[in-house]
Amino acid sequence: MALDPTIAEQLSRARADLRMGLPVVIHDCCGAALAGAAETLDATRLADLRALGSPHVAITARRAETLKARAYDGDLARVAVPDAVDMGWIRGMADPANDLAMPMKGPHVSLRGGGADLSRAAIALAKSARLLPAAVLVPVPDGPALAAAHGLTMIDATAAGPEMEAASPMRDVISGRVPMAVSEAGRVHVFRPDNGAEEHYAVEIGRPPRDRPVLARLHSACFTGDVLGSLKCDCGPQLRAALARMGEDGAGVLLYLNQEGRGIGLANKMRAYSLQDQGFDTVEANHRLGFEDDERDFRIGADILKRMGFGSVRLLTNNPRKVTMMQGHGVEVTERVPLQVGLNPLNAKYLDTKAKKSGHIL
Numbered sequence: 001m002a003l004d005p006t007i008a009e010q011l012s013r014a015r016a017d018l019r020m021g022l023p024v025v026i027h028d029c030c031g032a033a034l035a036g037a038a039e040t041l042d043a044t045r046l047a048d049l050r051a052l053g054s055p056h057v058a059i060t061a062r063r064a065e066t067l068k069a070r071a072y073d074g075d076l077a078r079v080a081v082p083d084a085v086d087m088g089w090i091r092g093m094a095d096p097a098n099d100l101a102m103p104m105k106g107p108h109v110s111l112r113g114g115g116a117d118l119s120r121a122a123i124a125l126a127k128s129a130r131l132l133p134a135a136v137l138v139p140v141p142d143g144p145a146l147a148a149a150h151g152l153t154m155i156d157a158t159a160a161g162p163e164m165e166a167a168s169p170m171r172d173v174i175s176g177r178v179p180m181a182v183s184e185a186g187r188v189h190v191f192r193p194d195n196g197a198e199e200h201y202a203v204e205i206g207r208p209p210r211d212r213p214v215l216a217r218l219h220s221a222c223f224t225g226d227v228l229g230s231l232k233c234d235c236g237p238q239l240r241a242a243l244a245r246m247g248e249d250g251a252g253v254l255l256y257l258n259q260e261g262r263g264i265g266l267a268n269k270m271r272a273y274s275l276q277d278q279g280f281d282t283v284e285a286n287h288r289l290g291f292e293d294d295e296r297d298f299r300i301g302a303d304i305l306k307r308m309g310f311g312s313v314r315l316l317t318n319n320p321r322k323v324t325m326m327q328g329h330g331v332e333v334t335e336r337v338p339l340q341v342g343l344n345p346l347n348a349k350y351l352d353t354k355a356k357k358s359g360h361i362l
């Protein structure tokens with residue numbers, strides 16, 4: 001029936017559940033598990049999980065490396081939750097905040113064999129909910145019965161994998177005129193993905209012709225830099241310089257993509273900042289949290305540009321990866337236009353790390 005939620009809709013519900021601390025049922029051909037996010041599960045719900053069997057905590061191989069836990073499943077590790085531990089232990093497995101002050105005591109017992117697909121889906125869900133990429137799972141004999149009995153969201157891991165990998169169709173919801181300091185001919189377009197994820201915005205300056213390369217900027221949201229004027233990064237000055245340049249030229253398009261913290265969300269970015277205060281650089285901090293260096297989905301930017309009718313761009317960026325990604329997703333980059341602004345004593349090391357480890361051109 002058309003009223004039945006699609007897998008994309010079920011995943012969106014599951015993200016909301018996990019953010020609230022409510023476990024979800026994940027199943028595939030071979031079994032089922034009850035899964036909660038390590039960040040949000042509480043003691044009562046952990047007790048509920050324990051009443052059903054022996055839980056394990058699933059963490060990414062990046063996080064496992066820091067904890068010295070064996071990642072037998074390649075990209076992830078499933079670590080048995082000892083009987084005597086409480087939620088503090090589970091949070092310690094997921095959150096590196098106290099790694100240095102109070103290291104987690106091993107040895108950690110990693111599970112081996114038996115398949116890790118349900119754990120993989122649970123980590124991917126936690127990550128896409130912008131939580132720490134770690135989940136607590138307990139195998140259950142009859143997933144559908146458990147979900148029905150308690151009104152829990154149920155996810156088919158086999159369908160969820162490809163759905164989470166796929167780019168969600170984006171709707172052009174509305175646009176409105178916004179006169180701006182850099183140009184009175186400003187217009188903001190709002191794009192909404194079908195899968196219930198964040199909206200993204202396109203700021204169009206003037207009326208750039210669609211049949212010629214447009215001056216374009218893909219700007220990833222940075223609340224601290226864009227709004228607060230943080231000196232830890234160069235985002236605020238880059239945002240303003242890009243808009244100013246488009247204003248001077250009389251035409252351009254700036255995509256404001258809600259991919260805060262290179263796609264890990266503001267809470268996780270603040271966790272990364274705390275680690276940076278402990279001496280780790282921007283890339284190491286992401287890894288200790290269990291993330292990759294850059295978790296952004298660059299297809300979103302390419303899709304929005306194409307939907308607006310732009311097939312080729314002069315891209316304002318210092319990041320060669322953005323150029324490759326645009327080309328790979330059907331947007332021709334006729335020129336990379338450097339955007340080097342906002343260097344200050346407090347972000348010099350950060351920019352140096354981006355040049356050395358992430359290939360940015362200084």
Ligand SMILES: Nc1nc2c(ncn2[C@@H]2O[C@H](COP(=O)(O)OP(=O)(O)OP(=O)(O)O)[C@@H](O)[C@H]2O)c(=O)[nH]1
Nearest residue numbers: 220221222233259260261262269272282317318319
């Ligand atoms: N995870 C994480 N994200 C950060 C950090 N500092 C800034 N960001 C985010 O990084 C994104 C900006 O990415 P950058 O790498 O500065 O720039 P870029 O967009 O890849 O490249 P340019 O086009 O040259 O600016 C924004 O989403 C910021 O919120 C940090 O230390 N850790």
Ligand SMILES: [Zn+2]
Nearest residue numbers: 222225233235
């Ligand atoms: Zn920033």
